[in-house]
Amino acid sequence: MSLDVNAKVNKKRDGLQKITWINQDTLSGWLFISPMLLGFTIFMFIPIGFAFYMSLTDWPLLGQAEFVGTANYQAIVQDPEFGQVMKNTIVFTAGLVPLNIALALSLALLLRHPIPGMGIFRTIMFVPVVTSLVVWAIVWKYMFATDFGFVNSILALIGIDQQAWLYNSSLAMPVVVITSVLKNVGLNMVLFLAGLQMVPNNLYEAARIDGAGRWRQFRNITLPIISPTIFLATIITIIGAMKIFAQIFVMTRGGPENSTKVIVYYIWEKSFRLFEMGYAAAAAFILFFIIFAFTLVQWSLRKRWVYNED
Structure with a gap:
């Protein structure tokens, strides 16, 4: 009976260690790609999102923007x-x-x-x-x-x-x-x-x-x-x-x-x-x-x- 309990404890401990290593590897991967991901977010994703919002407005270069929905596309x-x-x-x-x-x-x-x-x-x-x-x-x-x-x-x-x-x-x-x-x-x-x-x-x-x-x-x-x-x-x-x-x-x-x-x-x-x-x-x-x-x-x-x- 004690052997079964020890085996279950060791198996649970090995599983926790594996999850810990997976989490560490995942965190390390995100840290490595974070500079590129941050650059893409600042210089690509945010400008693209802002440009899409602009496409839904009547936006003169000088003046107040007015939301018009899909009127520009039409x-x-x-x-x-x-x-x-x-x-x-x-x-x-x-x-x-x-x-x-x-x-x-x-x-x-x-x-x-x-x-x-x-x-x-x-x-x-x-x-x-x-x-x-x-x-x-x-x-x-x-x-x-x-x-x-x-x-x-x-x-x-x-x-x-x-x-x-x-x-x-x-x-x-x-x-x-x-x-x-x-x-x-x-x-x-x-x-x-x-x-x-x-x-x-x-x-x-x-x-x-x-x-x-x-x-x-x-x-x-x-x-x-x-x-x-x-x-x-x-x-x-x-x-x-x-x-x-x-x-x-x-x-x-x-x-x-x-x-x-x-x-x-x-x-x-x-x-x-x-x-x-x-x-x-x-x-x-x-x-x-x-x-x-x-x-x-x-x-x-x-x-x-x-x-x-x-």
């Missing part, structure tokens, strides 16, 4: 300019993302082999990524200038009429897309280079023995294995495309005829030109919900085309 949905802005944003994203991914993957396939001087070329391709976005946009704005731009000068040499690239509603958006692709293609190229290094060479050797050509090797071996990298690069590129602002601000100011006015420029215009802070905050949250929903859809569909080693 006004945005009914605003015909917002429809044009969203259309421009979708057109820009649809033009940039496939071109960026295709060009980055092509460059990565060309640069993955250790050829002399290839490191320098990789560096050259990555330099635009670390170049100031404003400086990049200014340079390309002058290159596409109507009278003395580099592009029109080259066209004149081969007998092609000069174009008003940034003042033509049909040409302005393609110009912005091209300059944006060249600016950020190096980042995805590096991601694809890292993904290609994970492809085992013995798979290519086995495929060559079976008579598979380069295209079949790429389609059946390379693409499936680097599909997680493609998925990551696609999400990053889409989010970046929907947040474009600097190129539009520097090169076109949303023109001509609002043909390049995207949603972030629309938000900036409402907040810092018209001083409709509550309206702009509501537009910003609409953008957030769109990106969040699109990311969730992509994440839910990833299993259909993203390769899983398991």
Whole structure:
């Protein structure tokens, strides 16, 4: 009988010690992440909450804020300019993302082999990524200038009429897309280079023995294995495309005829030109919900085309 009592006491004591260690580990973990959590709370969560409250008010830059509920969201949905802005944003994203991914993957396939001087070329391709976005946009704005731009000068040499690239509603958006692709293609190229290094060479050797050509090797071996990298690069590129602002601000100011006015420029215009802070905050949250929903859809569909080693 006494042995049973001692066993129960020892078991209870061991359980208490285990709970104590778990509590100590939990406390230590919270202490380690507390600086980052405090920073996120002060500089992210609180401002986001305040911005959401602002979106529910009529908040002029100077003056008293008035709570209006969802009136700002209703006004945005009914605003015909917002429809044009969203259309421009979708057109820009649809033009940039496939071109960026295709060009980055092509460059990565060309640069993955250790050829002399290839490191320098990789560096050259990555330099635009670390170049100031404003400086990049200014340079390309002058290159596409109507009278003395580099592009029109080259066209004149081969007998092609000069174009008003940034003042033509049909040409302005393609110009912005091209300059944006060249600016950020190096980042995805590096991601694809890292993904290609994970492809085992013995798979290519086995495929060559079976008579598979380069295209079949790429389609059946390379693409499936680097599909997680493609998925990551696609999400990053889409989010970046929907947040474009600097190129539009520097090169076109949303023109001509609002043909390049995207949603972030629309938000900036409402907040810092018209001083409709509550309206702009509501537009910003609409953008957030769109990106969040699109990311969730992509994440839910990833299993259909993203390769899983398991």
